[in-house]
Amino acid sequence: MPSKTALSPQIADKTPAPSLRPHPADSEIWTIVRAEARDLAEREPVLRASLERLLAAESDAALLSGVLATRLAADEAERRTIGQLLTEVFSAEPYILARVELDLRAVRERDPACESFLHVLANLKGFHALETYRAAHSLWHSGRREAANWLSNLASLVFGVDIHPAATIGSAVMLDHGSGIVIGETAVIEDDVSILQDVTLGGTGKQTGDRHPKVRRGVMIGAGAKILGNIEVGAFSKIAAGSVVLKAVPSHCTVAGVPASVVRIHRADEIPSASMDQTIL
Template sequence: MFYHLREDINSVFARDPAARNFLEVLTNYPGLHALLAHRLSHWLWQHNLKWLARTISTLFRWLTGIEIHPGARIGRRFFIDHGMGVVIGETAEIGDDVTLYQGVTLGGTSWNKGKRHPTLEDGVIVGAGAKILGPFTVGTGAKIGSNAVITKAVPAGATVVGIPGKIVKRAEPDTEEAPTFDPERREAMCRKFGFDAYGVSQDMPDPVARSMQAMLDHMHAVDQRIEQMCNTLRKLDASYRNGQLPELRDEDFAEILDDVDSCCPPVGSDERRDEPPKRRSSEDANDAS
């Protein structure tokens, strides 16, 4: 018992630089108080003393602002930082070395009996205000961003942000060989459509910007494939001529660009927005192909 108490206290020192000494952690950390109370109430729950277990859980909810159902299974070195507003449901399962911040909910989406709350594997970190809802698994070492709403399984090592949650980083990138892109041509395509996805740094996980980047990269790959097909057709048939591509006119995009600029101007691109984006004419498109 005292070994596990020391282990829980040491986990606070490992993850909170504000912790100064043993006495301070033991007396002033509500996350630790809620965890110790849960250890007792869970033992009572397993021995069929359910009313007493719920009573202890309710008492410590009043004292700490943290609600942990006695039926929840919690591993070693679990740490709740700040803690106010944390809710952990009955069938939730939490592995070792998991960290939750204030306002986190491990909830269910069904009134049916049985498994209805999430499972957090070892080393998961859940940011403030995040909601993880449903009977699925959040993989080992995953990170859930603040205020994210997660309703489906998260792979190990992934970082998830947004509503609904979107994966913005994976521990292991796809092994399939990616096509080679020309950075200058990619940037030209961004300017053509008036989108400045690359004004967002890699340290700013914006799911919308990343989705737009993926679409532009796909369009880039399609352009390359079409050019290769046209070159092959010209070799097979000297009389083959490329068709005229429709011209992209500035006025067709003016309203969309004005809406984008008014709600979310690109980072570091004020000067570029002062001038209308250059469109590639049909003649330029034909020359490129």
């Protein structure tokens, strides 16, 4: 059996998984983004200059880096520095762009306020924070920990999302709204997870070492929920808004309350992260 802390498409308790949308190669998303940017530039003069700079990017990696650097930087010199660093990371690690593409698609499909991929890329700070984390995570594991911490701190200050660069986060993840999300150093988030604002994946304050939650595939975590300690949130479960979770959560259920307890068992085909249904009963 794979380690419960390893990022894996398998579910730790081997519960049968509902049928999820397959993850195709999503590189066509960047073609769509560019088409949406050209259309918007023609319609909205106020945004034309920034969109033309986006369209001038020589690669998908440079396009994404330019958007993030513009959001993160305090001035033009810092924008160039951050943009160069991010482009280097994204260009050297193609798997990161593949995960970004799945994140883009996840937000576009799950957020009813999103009318385009361009809107996600250009405007949503939860997405910006997650993709900045992906660069910081790569730097962390390549031995550039000071640069990783610098980038992570910038993202926390600008976006209000605090993700330790050593945390492990899969693909097709949505940080909805983003504000106030905290993800600790040894946290693991598998694929197809949705997390709303003001969520904490933290330690208890007493542990050292591996001390943060392990969130399995297909989970939705409601606004304001706190999950504390090295505990597992089972696949395709739902954490109700405002809950405080101190014990392991079984797969395919909803937990709610302070402290949280199981209030509903799900059908086998329910995917909370995709439905984004906030009801608990």
